[in-house]
Amino acid sequence: MAKLPGLGPRSARRAVLHLIKKRAPLMTPLADVMTHVAATARECLNCGNIGTTDICDICSSEKRANGQICVVEDVADLWAMERGQVFSGRYHVLGGTLSALDAVGPEDLRIPRLLARVSEDGISEVILALNATVDGQTTAHYIAGELHGRGVTVTSLAQGVPVGGELDYLDDGTISAALRARKSF
Numbered sequence: 710m711a712k713l714p715g716l717g718p719r720s721a722r723r724a725v726l727h728l729i730k731k732r733a734p735l736m737t738p739l740a741d742v743m744t745h746v747a748a749t750a751r752e753c754l755n756c757g758n759i760g761t762t763d764i765c766d767i768c769s770s771e772k773r774a775n776g777q778i779c780v781v782e783d784v785a786d787l788w789a790m791e792r793g794q795v796f797s798g799r800y801h802v803l804g805g806t807l808s809a810l811d812a813v814g815p816e817d818l819r820i821p822r823l824l825a826r827v828s829e830d831g832i833s834e835v836i837l838a839l840n841a842t843v844d845g846q847t848t849a850h851y852i853a854g855e856l857h858g859r860g861v862t863v864t865s866l867a868q869g870v871p872v873g874g875e876l877d878y879l880d881d882g883t884i885s886a887a888l889r890a891r892k893s894f
Contacts, residue, residue: 757802773799776833806844837865
């Protein structure tokens with residue numbers, strides 16, 4: 710349990726002890742569900758999302774075939790976008806970001822599959838929804854460069870002050886990004 714993200718040794722120990730105490734109502738059903746998920750979960754062959762079929766529900770939905778692909782780093786980012794219920798296109802999960810320090814190149818990610826999808830699926834817009842980290846921005850610039858000249862619009866998510874955010878609590882990079890991305894009032 711301590712190998713799971715967000716759980717240290719003490720938190721994992723507490724969770725295990727709680728599960729053991731509640732074996733019948735919690736641990737046994739959880740074990741059954743985990744066995745089922747292990748047997749049925751798979752990555753979508755098209756976008757990299759997690760589902761129970763080779764092509765996920767998002768990729769197979771005709772309602773989402775609007776010519777937009779939102780590129781995210783991992784499945785958690787896709788699920789976060791879906792929670793907002795404002796994007797009605799399709800997704801592409803890269804499986805990470807480019808990183809010279811970690812020796813992660815374009816061939817280690819799903820970038821070649823993204824480029825193929827843009828060519829094959831009549832994509833008109835690629836939305837780069839990558840984290841505002843050095844590796845995320847490096848990956849975004851690389852993808853934008855690869856898409857240049859292919860007749861597709863490349864956009865990115867806005868960056869800056871979050872809704873409800875107070876300037877006093879923001880870091881310098883966020884304030885700088887917000888100032889550069891200012892718009893007419």
